[in-house]
Amino acid sequence: MTETCDVLVVGLGPAGASAAAAAAARGSRVIALDRRRAPGRPVQCAEFVPAMIAAHADDVARSERQRIEAMATYVEDDPPDPTPDFRGRMLDRAAFDAALVARAVRAGAEVRFSSPVRRVAADGTVLLSDGARLSARVLVGADGPRSVVGRAIGSVNTALVETRQITVPLAAPHAATDIFLSARIPGGYGWLFPKGAIAHVGAGVVPSERARLKEIVAALHARLVADGRLGRDILAITGGAIPVGGMLRVQGALGDTAVLLAGDAAGLANPVTGAGIAAAVHSGRLAGEAAASGGYHEYEEELRDVYARSLARALSRRRELLASAAPGKRELRRAWIAYPEYWQ
Numbered sequence: 001m002t003e004t005c006d007v008l009v010v011g012l013g014p015a016g017a018s019a020a021a022a023a024a025a026r027g028s029r030v031i032a033l034d035r036r037r038a039p040g041r042p043v044q045c046a047e048f049v050p051a052m053i054a055a056h057a058d059d060v061a062r063s064e065r066q067r068i069e070a071m072a073t074y075v076e077d078d079p080p081d082p083t084p085d086f087r088g089r090m091l092d093r094a095a096f097d098a099a100l101v102a103r104a105v106r107a108g109a110e111v112r113f114s115s116p117v118r119r120v121a122a123d124g125t126v127l128l129s130d131g132a133r134l135s136a137r138v139l140v141g142a143d144g145p146r147s148v149v150g151r152a153i154g155s156v157n158t159a160l161v162e163t164r165q166i167t168v169p170l171a172a173p174h175a176a177t178d179i180f181l182s183a184r185i186p187g188g189y190g191w192l193f194p195k196g197a198i199a200h201v202g203a204g205v206v207p208s209e210r211a212r213l214k215e216i217v218a219a220l221h222a223r224l225v226a227d228g229r230l231g232r233d234i235l236a237i238t239g240g241a242i243p244v245g246g247m248l249r250v251q252g253a254l255g256d257t258a259v260l261l262a263g264d265a266a267g268l269a270n271p272v273t274g275a276g277i278a279a280a281v282h283s284g285r286l287a288g289e290a291a292a293s294g295g296y297h298e299y300e301e302e303l304r305d306v307y308a309r310s311l312a313r314a315l316s317r318r319r320e321l322l323a324s325a326a327p328g329k330r331e332l333r334r335a336w337i338a339y340p341e342y343w344q
């Protein structure tokens with residue numbers, strides 16, 4: 001038996017929950033699946049969103065845990081370069097994802113957790129690990145960087161950054177995101193993002209350096225403990241992959257099933273900063289609207305209009321940085337958004 005619906009969403013992160021809500025609000029019969037047991041858990045995120053995301057999700061307000069006012073960028077061991085007026089919010093990401101899922105349910109979507117998708121067949125049928133089969137008029141792939149749905153239409157995130165993040169006590173209140181650029185963190189950067197009395201400290205690197213992540217994050221932690229800014233205790237550890245290869249082809253077909261990709265599955269995370277929450281919420285909403293209306297080509301065009309330019313700039317800066325075996329301070333600055341060279 002194959003269960004059917006109008007719109008089948010795989011993944012209930014910010015992209016999938018936004019897609020499910022938008023399609024259900026337009027009258028589609030929506031089923032949305034996630035392999036996790038509950039929304040947003042375990043959290044695999046540093047939880048920072050730019051202030052402007054509020055335009056896309058008022059759920060941000062309820063999930064907000066701290067305001068961010070500025071950014072401070074440390075290049076190697078130099079004193080920090082301040083970027084005032086870099087505003088954003090630190091979220092409780094699990095609460096944020098849960099709020100988006102609740103919104104989808106209120107709109108009429110049927111959400112199912114503990115439902116891992118094993119495979120998508122060539123005719124668009126979705127096969128779950130427990131043997132269940134589902135098919136739909138439109139399949140929305142919002143299943144993250146290693147999307148099973150994307151793979152079925154040949155849209156695969158081949159460039160990834162691997163991350164590790166620890167959560168530690170913060171010695172004194174802090175209202176900036178601190179960024180650490182160094183040749184010793186290849187293809188990525190280190191971060192300290194404050195969240196009330198705690199902070200996330202992490203780093204992302206090219207996959208070939210993944211084995212060094214533990215030591216890189218431990219060194220950053222030790223430096224910040226020595227500076228008196230952080231406590232020694234490690235309260236939580238997380239990590240995960242971030243797509244950094246830019247936007248993929250986001251629509252296709254499998255038999256009679258139209259396929260749309262959104263969020264990380266569509267390659268919308270920024271290749272330099274790794275930020276992807278805002279783009280996931282936005283693209284998810286657009287994908288849900290397109291799934292309900294049939295405007296599949298318009299969906300791809302709108303995403304290209306909004307994201308192509310900034311993704312292309314980030315990609316080109318990232319490639320320049322990777323081309324240098326031992327980047328100096330000038331190369332590190334040119335590849336970071338705080339510096340005018342990045343925007344030139």
Ligand SMILES: Cc1cc2nc3c(=O)[nH]c(=O)nc-3n(C[C@H](O)[C@H](O)[C@H](O)COP(=O)(O)OP(=O)(O)OC[C@H]3O[C@@H](n4cnc5c(N)ncnc54)[C@H](O)[C@@H]3O)c2cc1C
Pocket residue numbers: 010011012013014015016033034035036040044045046047048049115116117118142143144145147148163164165202238239240241242262263264265269274275276277278280
């Ligand atoms: C360590 C780390 C820190 C980050 N920090 C930030 C930050 O501070 N700010 C920011 O903007 N971005 C950050 N990001 C990126 C951000 O988390 C992603 O861009 C964002 O989560 C993308 O949302 P999404 O809905 O596309 O995908 P996801 O949030 O990854 O959701 C995908 C969902 O699909 C489900 N799924 C996957 N495969 C299957 C399957 N086979 N069957 C069923 N379900 C499946 C998953 O369980 C998951 O719930 C960070 C990423 C990492 C790894």
